[in-house]
Amino acid sequence: MLLECGELALRSPTDTIPNLKPLRAIRELHLSTCEELGVEASVRAEVEALLCNLQQLLIGISIMQDLTPRAKDSLVSFGERMSTRIFASFLRVNGVPARQHDAAEIGVVTSDDFGNADILYDQTLSKLRSSLTQEPEGPREVQVVTGFLGKGVQTGAITTLGRGGSDLTATVLGAAMELREVQ
Numbered sequence: 001m002l003l004e005c006g007e008l009a010l011r012s013p014t015d016t017i018p019n020l021k022p023l024r025a026i027r028e029l030h031l032s033t034c035e036e037l038g039v040e041a042s043v044r045a046e047v048e049a050l051l052c053n054l055q056q057l058l059i060g061i062s063i064m065q066d067l068t069p070r071a072k073d074s075l076v077s078f079g080e081r082m083s084t085r086i087f088a089s090f091l092r093v094n095g096v097p098a099r100q101h102d103a104a105e106i107g108v109v110t111s112d113d114f115g116n117a118d119i120l121y122d123q124t125l126s127k128l129r130s131s132l133t134q135e136p137e138g139p140r141e142v143q144v145v146t147g148f149l150g151k152g153v154q155t156g157a158i159t160t161l162g163r164g165g166s167d168l169t170a171t172v173l174g175a176a177m178e179l180r181e182v183q
Helices: 002-010 016-020 021-037 041-064 069-093 121-132 165-176
Strands: 100-101 143-144 148-152 158-160
Touching: 002 041, 002 069, 016 021, 016 041, 016 100, 016 158, 021 069, 021 100, 041 069, 069 100, 069 143, 069 158, 121 165, 143 158
Parallel strands: 100 143
Antiparallel strands: 148 158
């Protein structure tokens, strides 16, 4: 639906963007999921802010009449960014300590090859280890991290890792934490 929104935005006047059918469906899906799962009010507000940002991106695509690979990567990132927030909140309201992270913000550094970026391991592993290491005597939390996303080394923009990117993200997280196994 996110990609469909982008394609429709190319052919739609800016004032019609809020009413695009797939955008309305995305909004309804995420907000009703928040309601059904009883997520925290602060997380619902984060999801609403992301939905607003998504709509603004689509308006930009409409104005520019261009869906660049960079804009497409940003566009598809919204699903992961919203769902991980909702899931971490669901865990917390059910008594499981959890923290949500955007991979791009905690250290997944990539090339700027939008749509099929490569992870820059030398820069990424130590940043992830630092971001995700929990204090031995501190509370334990489940770390809920977005998959298949990173941050371009030159642009600082959201990048996607292409096919298999979520599995790659899990493996890189495991390597950063020096785990023996990732499943």
